[in-house]
Amino acid sequence: MNGFPEVSQTHLDKETRHIVERLREKGQAWIVGGWIRNLILGISPGDVDVATNLLPEEILDIFPKSIMIGEKFGTVRVRTDIGSKEIEVTTLRSDGIYTDNRRPENVVFGVNIEEDIARRDFTINAMALDENDKLIDEYDGMSDLKNNILRCVGIAEERINEDGLRILRAFRFIGLKDNQIMSFDSDLENAIINNVDVLNSISKERINEELKKILQLKNRIMVLQKMYELGVLKIIFDNLEMDLEVILSDDYIVNIALLCNLYKNDGDGLSEFIREKLKISSKEKQMISFLHGNGVKIPSSNDLSEMRRFRASLSEDQKKSLFKYLKGMRIKTEEVENTIEEMPPLKVGHNPLVNGEVLIERTGLKPEMRLGRLKGWLHRKQIEMDIDNIEDVLQLLNDIDWKNSNPEEWLPLSWP
Structure with a gap:
């Protein structure tokens, strides 16, 4: 046939x-x-x-x-x-x-x-x-x-105006073949260009679901380039500058963060923007905030304390997503991933050895912000140095002016 x-x-x-x-x-x-x-x-x-x-x-x-x-x-x-x-x-x-x-x-x-x-x-x-x-x-x-032609049944202008989501479905269908995209016939392409604003009347949830399908295509970058050419990405992302030079992964949210990495503000700003445009979940919003906030930061495989802090601070999902994000930004991660894989587990795990009661007894501090910041700083040092007993952690109080220095400068366990 x-x-x-x-x-x-x-x-x-x-x-x-x-x-x-x-x-x-x-x-x-x-x-x-x-x-x-x-x-x-x-x-x-x-x-x-x-x-x-x-x-x-x-x-x-x-x-x-x-x-x-x-x-x-x-x-x-x-x-x-x-x-x-x-x-x-x-x-x-x-x-x-x-x-x-x-x-x-x-x-x-x-x-x-x-x-x-x-x-x-x-x-x-x-x-x-x-x-x-x-x-x-x-x-x-x-x-x-x-x-390799995508055409509408009947009059293209009418079909697109009947259901604006057909614009996104059209881009998904031109990407069904591997290593190439189909061409829109002239009537359909003109109908998309002339009616792209109809996407503003489509629910963000429907747009999000269709975009997920597009980003699962093997030739998705070619499809995205066509979407950019016809002004579709500008409508979906409200004129946000998109980066189509990234290497996309198998993770939808990582890919959204990669495509939007040129956003000028912080991770919270980008995640709120994306939630407004695509109605992503709270969990997805948090991941975009984390990835964009991290940027291209990666621990040094030669700095064992930094590697310990990185490993202890992040969940497995965060680490996996971050490595995919960094690879998408063309940052080499293999050495760090291998080092983490080979590192022995922390001697007493991730939980802090020194609790608030012990710290109050040792310092006389009241249960206020200064105490909480000090507890967080000690926890960070415990992880970085892989300390396995309370007394050695408390000895670190000699290394910090916990009575007079600014507690905002006492960094807790976190990454970056």
């Missing part, structure tokens, strides 16, 4: 075939969308979507354990008794007017597969496979895949 693998339902797993066969006992059912596209491209087909002329209630009668996830739009998440597989089955439909740049105000259920695929976004997603393995390709999606 034009140099592509044969498109056949024999590639479906056993449980999915069972679901499709059960649907076809009561009506008609077609495999549609991304599964066909990915099979043609020779990549993992992923989730299967099915279109049927059966109404949602009829689907639920066949599969009682299923869940209605979009009653208005005729979508049922089908569950069976024979396994854990779940697939989305949607009643054939045509869409009404889109007024919120996301979903149609109403849909009309139908019986015609050609009308159903006419509502889809891009030609490469507008193919269907019937029970006889006949490929229904009214909009030449196969040809577009062969020619």
